[in-house]
Amino acid sequence: xxxxxxxxxxxxxxxxxxxxxxxxxxxxxxxxxxxxxxxxxxxxxxxxxxxxxxxxxxxxxxxxxxxxxxxxxxxxxxxxxxxxxxxxxxxxxxxxxxxxxxxxxxxxxxxxxxxxxxxxxxxxxxxxxxxxxxxxxxxxxxxxxxxxxxxxxxxxxxxxxxxxxxxxxxxxxxxxxxxxxxxxxxxxxxxxxxxxxxxxxxxxxxxxxxxxxxxxxxxxxxxxxxxxxxxxxxxxxxxxxxxxxxxxxxxxxxxxxxxxxxxxxxxxxxxxxxxxxxxxxxxxxxxxxxxxxxxxxxxxxxxxxxxxxxxxxxxxxxxxxxxxxxxxxxxxxxxxxxxxxxxxxxxxxxxx
Numbered sequence: 001x002x003x004x005x006x007x008x009x010x011x012x013x014x015x016x017x018x019x020x021x022x023x024x025x026x027x028x029x030x031x032x033x034x035x036x037x038x039x040x041x042x043x044x045x046x047x048x049x050x051x052x053x054x055x056x057x058x059x060x061x062x063x064x065x066x067x068x069x070x071x072x073x074x075x076x077x078x079x080x081x082x083x084x085x086x087x088x089x090x091x092x093x094x095x096x097x098x099x100x101x102x103x104x105x106x107x108x109x110x111x112x113x114x115x116x117x118x119x120x121x122x123x124x125x126x127x128x129x130x131x132x133x134x135x136x137x138x139x140x141x142x143x144x145x146x147x148x149x150x151x152x153x154x155x156x157x158x159x160x161x162x163x164x165x166x167x168x169x170x171x172x173x174x175x176x177x178x179x180x181x182x183x184x185x186x187x188x189x190x191x192x193x194x195x196x197x198x199x200x201x202x203x204x205x206x207x208x209x210x211x212x213x214x215x216x217x218x219x220x221x222x223x224x225x226x227x228x229x230x231x232x233x234x235x236x237x238x239x240x241x242x243x244x245x246x247x248x249x250x251x252x253x254x255x256x257x258x259x260x261x262x263x264x265x266x267x268x269x270x271x272x273x274x275x276x277x278x279x280x281x282x283x284x285x286x287x288x289x290x291x292x293x294x295x296x297x298x299x300x301x302x303x304x305x306x307x308x309x310x311x312x313x314x315x316x317x318x319x320x321x322x323x324x325x326x327x328x329x330x331x332x333x334x335x336x337x338x339x340x341x342x343x344x345x346x347x348x349x350x351x352x
């Protein structure tokens with residue numbers, strides 16, 4: 001489950017501008033400043049950061065600003081692919097498949113160990129604090145993996161997002177991936193704002209981690225001939241690591257916000273689709289099996305979509321029993337209509 005596209009469905013121009021500044025422009029500006037300082041400080045035989053800072057002028061500032069904006073514009077359309085890369089969607093090339101197999105195997109082993117520790121701690125009934133505590137921690141860490149071991153991804157971030165992808169709306173028979181964009185169209189603004197804030201923080205952490213890795217590689221290349229100065233690469237690498245760990249933490253918050261959005265707005269979605277409200281949870285789950293078939297934009301399931309059947313809500317009796325006035329009645333003033341009625345009644349009495 002990628003974060004881009006869920007709350008973005010219902011955002012306006014102001015939100016898009018805020019998103020661009022926070023996720024694209026700010027990290028790109030920091031990277032450009034770091035690389036510019038790195039290049040200017042290594043022009044001579046030694047490394048002179050102080051001299052590089054003092055030599056900055058308006059021309060350098062203009063170049064720096066333009067480069068930051070161009071870098072932000074270049075990377076902004078790639079944000080969706082960047083999040084997918086950090087989730088573990090690496091394609092089908094031989095190298096990507098081999099790396100994914102190794103990483104998935106490691107995470108499956110870790111998940112199995114956590115599951116064993118949790119079960120051992122759950123069955124303890126004595127006063128041994130250690131095993132019980134380990135079981136509780138194992139249960140907490142298991143929330144970072146999908147319930148099905150077959151759906152484990154190569155990265156921790158991908159596993160956290162996939163965990164909530166499977167849980168959000170599952171109690172009602174709702175698939176979060178196909179339903180979330182539709183629910184975002186009927187949800188309240190404050191709920192969407194909360195989800196959007198979590199999404200921006202998540203994607204900012206991912207972007208910061210990626211650009212820090214770029215800065216780390218650039219530092220190694222530029223400082224290769226300057227001895228111990230190459231250790232400066234530890235700084236951007238540390239930032240990349242901490243940003244990635246932060247993205248994992250925020251992914252839990254984002255998943256919880258998405259689940260809450262579905263919980264609170266699913267009946268608004270039913271009403272917008274002109275579906276009758278379900279009488280109980282079992283009926284809701286049964287009907288949502290068909291509804292999810294209609295929501296899936298997959299050509300492989302076209303037959304199931306065309307054969308699906310749902311009953312729509314019928315108009316209420318009160319609204320159908322009150323017809324609109326005819327055009328003639330609507331255009332005749334009430335007082336005149338009453339007078340004509342009296343005249344007709346008087347003429348009728350005289351004739352009688």
